Amino acid sequence: MKSSHKRLACFLFPRLPKGRPLRSALxxxxxxxxxxxxxxxxxxxxxxxxxxxxxxxxxxxxxxxxxxxxxxxxxxxxxxxxxxxxxxxxxxxxxxxxxxxxxxxxxxxxxxxxxxxxxNPAFTAQLEKLRENALIESYLQSVSQPPADFPSEADLHTVYEANRAALVAPRQFRIAQIFVAAPAPSAADTAALEKAKARLDSVKQQLVRSGSDFATIARSESDEKQSAANGGELGWLTDAQLRPEIRDTVTALASGAVSQPVRLADGWHILKALEIRDARPLTLDEVRVQLSQRLRAERLQANRQAYLAKLLEENPMTINELALSRVLAGEKLKAEN
Known part of the structure; x- marks a missing residue:
């Protein structure tokens, strides 16, 4: 049987990228x-x-x-x-x-x-290349760092105003669901499919009764136990976080409205829009950290390029293009043979 978090993952796009394996140190x-x-x-x-x-x-x-x-x-x-x-x-x-x-x-x-x-000679050569690359990158990072007080408040205001139109919090939906698990429509287990359809009909009848409460029905009837414990609530989601199969259904709901059952591969999902937040401009305080990080990264890159240009100007390069073309021709010949 699929776990509840797997069912939830089938319904929604992940809100965050999948975690990587424990990285290099391990x-x-x-x-x-x-x-x-x-x-x-x-x-x-x-x-x-x-x-x-x-x-x-x-x-x-x-x-x-x-x-x-x-x-x-x-x-x-x-x-x-x-x-x-x-x-x-x-x-x-x-x-x-x-x-x-x-x-x-x-x-x-x-x-x-x-x-x-x-x-081993091959290993020592590889190690020396790694050492050189690490030394170069570490040094360039050190000489390219912007001042600690950059960006200033004035810098942040300027960038914020220039990008105000793009700095928008997207429309969000606070969604709840009742999930009725069912085999895929093409499954051979017709008995299980008919049983799931009967359960779905029962849920639909409960929802249309006078005074019915979506959260109460979700707690008792939803097969997605993680959200069922919270009355079916899935939290706040943007358009981009919704799967295409249910996006149109959700975005068409008015606040408080309940959808018709949506059939996905794992079963039926009945959705309720508990609350809707319209798109709105982000304030400077909301984006201050991100803007500061972006400006520092851009300044670091600019400093790096300027330092390299100055260094190359002080140390002019000369390349024998004819000899280089011969090397490339020789490598091409080896590859063909």
Whole structure:
């Protein structure tokens, strides 16, 4: 059976982009399949007993001779963005998975060093390129940063006024739903489909009764239990967050109105517009942070380009275009052969 949050996802576009996998500090450089296989095959120790047996040294996990300490995990967590940190806080199982991935990477690292892979000429050449790129980017960032007090209040006002027409909060709908699960119309289980249709008819009859309350019916009848607990309420949504299949239905509703059942692949959705907010101009205070970030990013890029131009002016380049064309011709010949 599909979980309620999956049904909700089928009905609406996600409000935020999907979360990425735990990033570079935990997974970069090793294939997912290899790490998963190593985690499954290794005798990992991950329990409070590890910490207790280690005399409170801060070791929270161990595999073979490899330890992971609290400071290692803290450092890895600090490298994650706020959404990833929130996901770990909400689901401790993800933290356990992160520790196992970190342990697996430590095992791979130890094996690579034991095999003297860090002395491999191809690796050392690659490492030097990475070092050069990191050094260049870090230096350019440092010399391109705008002053700490940029942008000024006057700068923000100027940009705000110039872009006022585009700075608009979109129309929003506070929506509730009653969901009646049903097999796809093409499903072979006709009995289940007829049973779902009977339930839908029952819900429709309850809704048209005098004095009926949508929220009460949603709590008792909706198959989407997460929203049902809140009287069917889904919260505030913009046009863009609604799936095309239901967008016209929702946007045509007046405040307080209830739609006819909308058939989607997972069943029928009866929608109610609890409240509607018209599109409105955003105030400067509402967009101050975003404008400041954009202006700083634009100034940083402009400073970067100006610094590079000045540097190249002081260090003129000469390129032997004829020799370069010969190199390209040689590479093309190799590719053809």
């Amino acid at each position: 997974r970069a450089g090793a294939s997912r399949a290899a790490i998963s296989a190593l985690c499954a095959a290794s005798a990992f120790s991950f329990s409070p007993s590890v910490l207790a047996a280690d005399g409170g040294s801060g070791i929270i996990a161990r595999v073979s001779d490899t330890d992971v300490r609290i400071d290692d995990i803290r450092s890895s967590l600090e490298s994650l963005d706020p959404r990833e940190q929130a996901a770990l806080a909400a689901n401790p199982a993800l933290l356990s998975q992160a520790v196992r991935s970190l342990l697996a990477r430590r095992v791979v690292l130890a094996e690579a060093v034991a095999q003297k892979w860090d002395k």
